Amino acid sequence: MSDYAIRVENIGKQYKIGLAPNRYRTLSETLTQTLRSTFNLHPSNFQHPNRIWALKDVSFDVRQGQVLGIIGRNGAGKSTLLKILSRVTEPTEGQAEIRGRVGSLLEVGTGFHPELTGRENIYLNGAILGMKRTEIERKFDEMVAFSEVEQFIDTPVKRYSSGMYLRLAFAVAAHLEPEILVVDEVLAVGDAEFQRKCLGKMSDVAQQGRTVLFVSHNMSAILRLTEETIVLEHGKLAFRAPTPQAIDYYMAAGFSQEGTRTWRDDEIPLEAAPFRPAALRVRDPNGRTVDSLRSTDSITVEIEYTLEAPITGLRVGIYLLTMRGEYVFTSFDTDDPALFEQFSVRQPGRYVSRGVIPANLLNEGRYLLAVNASSFRVKRFFQDEQALAFTVDGTGAPGKHWPEPRLGPVRPALDWKIENVSK
Amino acid sequence: MSQSTLTPPPVLLIRPTRGLAALNLRDLWVYRELIYFMTWRDLLVRYKQTVLGILWAVLQPVLQMVVFTLLFNKMAGLSAEGFPYPIFNFTAVLPWNLFAHALNVAGRSLVTNRNMLTKIYFPRVIIPLASILASVVDFLIGSVVLVALMIYYHLQPTAHYTIQITPAMLTLPLFFLLAFVSTLGVSLWLSALNVIYRDVGHVIPFLTQIWMFITPVVYSSREVSAQWRVIYALNPMVGVVDGFRWAILGTQPPGDTVWVSAIVALVVLITGLFYFRRMERGFADEI
CATH class of the missing domain: 2.70.50.60 (abc- transporter (atp binding component) like domain)
Structure with missing residues (x-):
């Protein structure tokens, strides 16, 4: 038995430019296009000039229980990759094998309805995320406690502050117990205290031996939570390495040159x-x-x-x-x-x-x-x-005459005095 | 087959689907609780912050029936095959509203719930299905009025008519099923089309308005001359309304044309399911 949780093989995803992500066709456009292509049989019309590969030839695997970071600039294909793995969208080519139930936190609060109360939204959102009703009932109190909105649990969420809304949404998502968790940028929002709490919850999940795919622009979070990271560039997998090296590669490839x-x-x-x-x-x-x-x-x-x-x-x-x-x-x-x-x-x-x-x-x-x-x-x-x-x-730093790495981020030159007090 | 239905398979293969995709019934079963929660949400949201709440499910068809009676019976003088017009009309308004409301809500449902579609996986068919089921609940509540009307006309028989309990009433579930199948089939087509062509959203109100007039809601299907009956029955709602009237009031039996309606409804449903499944894979990208 192999021990991988996710195996991605040559995954590619093609989008039509101008169509994805926010445009839609109207009937008349399609009719004129159909007429055009029917009557104008020039071969170039059968090409797809307006298509781009958001993801191309991406292959990697993730071991059972591994926490893998995914970084890359905007438009590098991170979100597309997660959408494919969480089955929101289909790949154009290639395939992925997934062992276990996938829970995705592509965005917290999906399916929240402003008119419904906190309590109603917990049930609804839990069901959307794939929880059973009994599971939601069992964890209900825990979720409410985590969100710190006890007093307002029967108030429509449209009257919540954005912070309360977010805490409640994350509380539901955080209590999902899938074998594989896919997380995208949930930590980009909220105050510092909330972010700390989310990070804590995430590392709990990781310590329980579950597989986590973590996409973020927050390098410190990536560093703290993951051991290995892949870097995506223009839809291709550019680099895979232990996280510190991967971040270094990523930073070096970016706009920061020479300090x-x-x-x-x-x-x-x-x-x-x-x-x-x-x-x-x-x-x-x-x-x-x-x-x-x-x-x-x-x-x-x-x-x-x-x-x-x-x-x-x-x-x-x-x-x-x-x-x-x-x-x-x-x-x-x-x-x-x-x-x-x-x-x-x-x-x-x-x-x-x-x-x-x-x-x-x-x-x-x-x-x-x-x-x-x-x-x-x-x-x-x-x-x-x-x-x-x-x-x-470190050349010339204190203690350099011993060729050993020193623990800790600082290496201050302390003002040492040695006194012989044996007298 | 040996798979447990409660736990998803251990290995999931993600790859592009090609050609005709089969209906993923097992997924639908795994997500059955979501169907319930989405229906519950649609109902909750519909009657939130209203004074009368769920009472609207009763009030709406009653008001419609009153207006139709005044307009088409009293003023335009349409007859009701000798039955009291209010109950004759109401037996049609009830299934018709199920169809028309569901079309309006379900047809747009994928677009209204687009943020769910682009973030999370679940069988997409649940969204229009839940909208329809919410309309079914309204239908059931509205049926209380129908029963009240039946009791009223039973206790106070007009000159040439009284409501009788007949074996024909046992066939009602079948005609309800026909209504449901028609509604689901048309909704699947419209909702999937609306993802790609937003024109559909604008067309639906006209569509239901015109559709009502080619359905015997305010008049009797006997008004349609015999040689047109088969073509008329291509509209599956004709079979539904004729069936409801026959089962409840004891009008003339709908006859063979009801099979035409049933076949059309089935064809629309099956093609709708396949079309929906085919388009489903692109929903998150196109919406």
Whole structure:
């Protein structure tokens, strides 16, 4: 017996451009097309000029109990792949074998009806996700507790706040118990506390030995939850490796070259306004933007951005993560109360926020920078979890005369004194 | 065959289907609870935030019957083969509403539920089916009025008519089945077509309006001259209404033309199922 849960062989999916995903034909268009192709027998009309392969020749397998990450830019075919595996759409060619029941969280809250109460929606949504009625009844209290909407369980969900709605929706989905769970971007929404809870639930699922396919743009989540990751590029499987390497490959293939990350217009969500990120840079002490630095040098992190309108209480900052997804630290440009006072309202204009990571702090290895711009408890304007990666080279670091890897993300030069107190 | 019906098969093969796809009845069985929940949802949503609630299922056909009686009987002078017009009309309004309401809701159902179709797998036929079943519940509630009318005319016989309990009434389930088959068949066609051609959504209201006039709802099918009866019965709802009237009121038996209606209904259902299955694989991409 083989122990794979999913085996994908040469899967391909073709879409007609302009038709997918949101256009539909009208009768007259089809009639004219039919007439045209009947009377105009030119061979080129039988070609399919307006078709693209959203996915082509993708093959991989997933072991039983493995948590596999899937990353790729928008339009790389991630969602198409998940839709095929969860049987929402059919492949154009190739085949996939799946062992076990597939539960998909392609989007939480599918089938939620605004007019129905929380209680009614739990039953309905549970049934849509493939749960039996007895199963829903058994887990009902647990789901309600998880969602923290007990008081409003008999209120129509149209009166819920978006946070409550989301929590309830995720509560139902999280209590599915399929052998294979397919997750797409559920963590992209909700507040930090909710995201933490979701991640916890997901790692529970993974620890129970169930197979999980996890698609996300959230690199830290991918790093924390998966051991192996595949990278999709233009509908093809570009790379498969242990997650840290896969993310590295992905970042290197992207727009971040040589210590600089810029954002194209279509990468900046509308909600970010009036904040517009321009660039994130990592500079060495000589002011050069670099991909690799020495741990004995200080590291300057620079965020350049434009404000189109004044923002009150803005803080722009970074998260530093290791390639295994552990947070090293969080720091904002207005952490100093005096600066926060001075920039209590930041006026429109072009800004650069610059912070210096002191020398002799980080251990050798590869690190990930995430960017956050927010007003505390008011609004998160912009966040990019995968902004930029850089390497710290350990030459000359403390303790380098022993050729051993040091545990932990930091390797500070502590102020050691040795005193002989035997007197 | 040896598969347990409760657990899906251990290995699922996903690949493009080609040609005529068979109906996946086993999946439909596995998802039977979803049919129930979707029907329940359709009913709940229909009567949420209404003052009269489910009472509308009674009120609607009654009001229709009153209007038809005033308009077609009192003003236009249409006769009812000697039966009291209100009950003569109501025996037709009941199955007709099942058909017309279901067409309106089920025909658009796939498009209204598009966010489900693009996110989750389940047998797609459940969506129009649940819309129809919700209309069946309305039909059953409306039947209470029919029974009330029958009791009324039984206690107060008009000059030349009284309601009798007859063995013919036992055939009612068969005519109900005919109504259901016709409704499902036409709904499958319309809902699948509507995914690709949204024109269908605009056509349905006209379609049901015109269809009502080629169905003996406000008049008697005896008004149609004998040589046209067979062609007339190509409309399966003719067989349904004639059957209902015969079983309940004791009008002239529907005769051989009811077989024409039944065959047409079956053909529409079978072709509808195949068409639906054929289009199903593209729903998530086309919708």
